[in-house]
Amino acid sequence: EAPPFPAMTFKQIVTDLRGRSDEELAHLQLDETQLVKLLQNHATRYKQISVEGKKIKPWVLVKLDTLKQHDIKKSLIDCGV
Numbered sequence: 001e002a003p004p005f006p007a008m009t010f011k012q013i014v015t016d017l018r019g020r021s022d023e024e025l026a027h028l029q030l031d032e033t034q035l036v037k038l039l040q041n042h043a044t045r046y047k048q049i050s051v052e053g054k055k056i057k058p059w060v061l062v063k064l065d066t067l068k069q070h071d072i073k074k075s076l077i078d079c080g081v
Contacts, residue, residue: 003061007046007075010059013039016079051076 004016044060051073058076060067
């Protein structure tokens with residue numbers, strides 16, 4: 001399944017996962033350490049950028065070559081930075 005946004009902060013990812021129904025996550029019991037490991041293996045940690053005056057290091061959840069910095073900023077704002 002595609003991610004809800006192409007780039008998200010760790011907090012946004014955790015919030016999204018916790019907001020899903022129990023049925024969707026019944027097979028998935030992750031703690032935050034496991035989630036970091038998954039992200040390190042399957043996502044790209046983007047350089048620090050400034051979004052609405054905040055310094056953020058988002059995770060890019062799609063192929064990085066398809067995104068530009070303004071796309072990443074828009075994704076973070078749309079997701080609720």
